[in-house]
Amino acid sequence: MDVTTALAVTSPGHVLSPPDRHTPGAHVFRPPEEQPFEVALVQAQSLVDQYGYLVVVYPHTLPTPYLHRLHALRALLESDRIALLPSSLPPLALGVLVRQLRQLSLCEFSPGVLGCAARLLTHYVYAGAVLGSVAKLDQVPVSLTAHAKSWLPGAQFAVTTAPEPHLLRLGSKDEHPLSGPQFPTRLTVAPGGLTSDWPRGTLAAQWRVTDVQEERLPADSAVWWGTAKLTEFAAAIPDLSVLYQLVSSVRRDTCRWCGLELLGDRCAFCAAGPAEPPAAPAATPEGPLAAPSPTRPPEYGQLTVPAPPSIAPAGPAGPPYGPAHAPGGQVGTASELRPAVHQGIPRS
Known part of the structure; x- marks a missing residue:
């Protein structure tokens, strides 16, 4: 089956190794200081011409000039076929999410559904890192006690940011298991400036992952986590058949603006909501037809x-x-x- 939606990212570190030879890659746009605008414009136009639609997934911490460039590309091309999707996931987890989307791009999902799947699948990615210091960590609430203990020699902290933030000091008396997924996952680990076997050993056993895969640490991980002394990890669903049925099980609607399919309350391409379902007028026993209700049915948007x-x-x-x-x-x-x-x- 032909791929009708291309995936793109803003850093080479967000393109992880494919799970099989059939999974397509993702295009990498370069920062403004590394790539002329004209080159990026030609690349974006070529991707739209070749595939039909383009979904760009980028971190919410993307520098402002870089973000402005992405919006300028879409504006100059005057294309409603380019979706710009920010993600709050840390760098390695973002790469894991993009890999899932690359897998799903082989399925018979429409571009609108594939774009909306990014927000859906984010809820099933468990992301975190082992850090040597939390003094500059601003992605998760950090107590003054944890800040102080960061200065102790050999201190290590396990931090998760998704789906919920948690922080614990490894080796402490009150150490407890991190809340993990209740479904089969693969654990992806990216060692950095901190050597730690905790993710491969303790965490993998606690989360009962099916296997562990190692990747190179994304270049933007040190800035995102506030330290270069880290080992990043992310657990997510690896099986394409499960991903397919998970996305397929969600109700689809039609965007009221661009007409693409969507999941939930917002179109991935134009950010508009679903079209209102027609309200059937109800007859009253004593007079004219009752006015149709302006609200959606209770289950709508759920x-x-x-x-x-x-x-x-x-x-x-x-x-x-x-x-x-x-x-x-x-x-x-x-x-x-x-x-x-x-x-x-x-x-x-």
Whole structure:
């Protein structure tokens, strides 16, 4: 099946190694000081011409001049086929998310659904790092006690930022397991200036990951975490068949502005909401028709997503993706799973 949506990032470190030979790569835009604007413009136009749509995923900490360049590219091309999606995930986790989107780009999802899947899948990425200091960490609330202990020789801290922030000092008496995923994940680890076996050993056992993969530390990780003494990690769903069914299980609507499909309450390409469903007028026994309600139905905008389960053998084979069919196991029905309910896809 042909890929109709290209993926792009703003740093080479956000393009992790593919899980198989079928997974496409992602284009890398360079910072303004490294790439002339005309070159970036030609590249963006070429991607849109070749694939049809372009989704650019970038960190919310992207420098302002770089962000302005991305918006200038979209404005000059006058294209509604370019989506600019900010992410609050740390660098390695952002690369893991983009890798999932690269996998899903082989499926028969429309560009609008693939773009919205970025916000959806963010809730199933567990991201963190082992840090040698939290003195300059501003992504997670840090107590004065933790700041003071950062100056102790050999101090190490385990920090998670997604889906919820947590911080604990390793080796302390009150050390407790970090809250982890309740579904099968692969742990990706990127060693930096701090050598630590804690993610591969203790954390992998606590989170019961299926396997551990090592990647190179993204160049922007030290700035994001406030220290070069770190080992970054991220756990996420590796199985394309589970990712496919997770995205497929979410209600789709049509964007009221550009007409693309969307998940939740916002289009990935134009940021407009879904079209209002037609309200059927209700007859009253004594007079004229009642005025249609201006509000959406109670369930409208609600996004009920089943928590990714262990693969169950029941159910028919899933739909094909790319050059081959989705791998063996299938996910159980929504009623068999523990649901995780989101009020729409939360705004980033």
